[in-house]
Amino acid sequence: MTNILLTGSTRGIGAATDAALIAAGATVIGHGSRDGDDTIGADLAEPHAGDRLWDAALERLGGRIDVLVNNAGVFEAADLADAAAFDTAWERSWQINLRAAADLSRRAVLHFQAGEEGGRIVNVASRAAFRGDSPAHWHYAAAKAGMVAMTRTIARAYAADGILAFVVAPGFTMTGMAEDYLSSRGGDRLLADIPLGRVADAAEVAETIRWLSLDAPPSLTGAVLDVNGASYVR
Secondary structure, eight states: OOEEEESSOSSHHHHHHHHHHHHTTOEEEEEESSOBTTEEEOOTTSTTHHHHHHHHHHHHTTTOOOEEEEOOOOOOOOOTTOHHHHHHHHHHHHIIIIIHHHHHHHHHHHHHHHSSSOEEEEEEOOTHHHHOOOTTOHHHHHHHHHHHHHHHHHHHHHGGGTEEEEEEEEOSBSSHHHHHHHHHHOHHHHHTTOTTSSOBOHHHHHHHHHHHHHTOOGGGTTOEEEESTTSSOO
């Protein structure tokens, strides 16, 4: 049985991933805003919340975690003309979208090194890491680019220890967050930029995460898998 810690598991891509992993036979401890039977409540905007979440998940999973999926994230606009709001948005985005994932990844690497079979880290970034984002979302693109660089570094540094690290980089995905963004920025125009003609379904991204978590070959470590309908190709 594979034990998995999945952040941001209560909605959108996270909820679809939780269902896909459980259907595949994994044991999943999720994360959200409040505690539940299989969910640990934690505010990742708080410093060191990732460490506390790791410890709580490790206890619930009997002292063993095999896979960490860093999916939790925020996508909030920053007003360029308002210095205080700009600072707040950057700090919050940096803490949730990158620092919490870094803290959890650090604990995962140490945990995997202490075991005999290594482990896997799957980080959910964004196509924004490569093509940028809107003028109100510098911070989001920067944090996701940092996540990609961090994951590649982990893959190169710890492959010899059996520690594998992957990135999933979705484009627009049909969640509440994407729906709000599409409606605010002219959905038809943005859809015209996607050759597939539609945004991704959360289940498509979830299946990619499930495969990387459980089945992807070790030689794929360090890879970034794009799920964006060919709206950005590299």
